[in-house]
Amino acid sequence: MSKHSIKITTITCNSTSESGHDEVYLICQSDAGLPIRFPDTINTNNPMSGGGTPWQVNLTLNFEYEVLVTLWDEDLSYDPNLATYLQSNDFRAGSGSGTIRLTNRNGADYSISYTYID
């Protein structure tokens, strides 16, 4: 039923939510369906620090109406009960490329770059 596709190209950390690194992973949920995790391996994440190298995500997401991309900081093991919410963005159908900046009051400051495929 997917009609649209978007590629999350890079995620840049401008500032972390805590001292040191944020251990970042994504939960992506299309049309309120079954969410997927990225990176897609248990206990893996992408350690990020402010001004560090952008994360080359290159993740294509298919959706019919919308896809909600949530950034999490994995503090302890795989258990999502213990993860810290950083921010999220809901993508709907569109075209072209762009960058969205997401911040929270704990100091997290991230930029998500994306390209619509169709």
Add this chain to the structure above:
Amino acid sequence: MNKQLAIDLSPYVEVTQSFKSSPDKSTKSEYVLTAQQNEIFAEATSAWQKYMASPEGKLLEEYVSQSDLLKIKEEVSKILNSDVFQLLKALLDKTGLDAGSFSIGLNIEVELIIGIAATIGVAIGVGDNKGLASSEFLTVAVDEGIDEGALAGVQFGLWTNAPSDLGGYAWATEAEGGFGVDGTVKVVYNGDDKEDILGVTVEVAVGEEDGIDEQETYTFILGSQSGSGDGFLKPAYQPRKNNFLIIQSVTCINTQSDGIGNANEVYFNFKADNEGKNYYYPTYDYMSMQGGDVWNCGRSVWFDSSVQVNLFDSDSIGNDSDPIGNFTINLSQLSLNTLTTFGSTINYSKGLDDVEYTIQVVLVATNVSHQ
């Protein structure tokens, strides 16, 4: 189909999907049951047949087809209390048993976009671990070609580990059957290590169901007798309904003056059409907000006629959160692709002022085919 159970299992499937298949796994193990294992499994499978023919067994089947994960877990924990398992328990109570724990679990198949084979079980300490706290567990395997069913069978297991130490990734393959054991014998390896045997299981199918020869699984410890380990995960997956909206944003006009800083630690739950359980967003944790902040949360919701959204301030640990907003969204209040704002003001008599939030909602689809 047991829709609530499928929803309850969905977050575990999220995690289970996160492991990669490992190559070079043999399709059949040379493992042969020991005499001790054979005796226990033969008695277990024999008692199970009697149990399923009893009124208790019939009731269990009903629970599995209708109840949520928590209720089924509770019922599984009671199975061994039945009189038909007295001889089995006497065998397990023997000293010198070469195992760390024994388990009984119900194999349940659910269709959730993909096929899911789940085992909801309880493990008790045996051998040197006799007297250790029992644990309740959920094992999930993602499989193609699952028949949409309810109770697919039972799984008995003898494990090297203690009951609380059965969690994690494992891989199972079929082995030679045992004498008098009326079921499929499987060897379960700890992770990818073919030398590290986690345990041996026997599965008895209900009806004509044929077992799966090889399985990659992930086991979650849902709880234990000692009270540790709350392994319940919250679902985010929602089955489709007729209409689809997005809670695009939450706007904080004024926070609660609760004496713990100026910010509210905001999360919300929602329920569509007053059916089923609440969903949460963020699914875990919260978003800190102060007056003037806009949180572009973007959580979407399937519904037929209405959605109830409740906003909370998570200042306290556990479920002791303060309500900071209540919103009822009716389909009749929405227009397609038009942003609609809903407001809520809560007056705390002990506080200094009102807590005021709004949510912005957009209806993005109506009359969606979803069968």
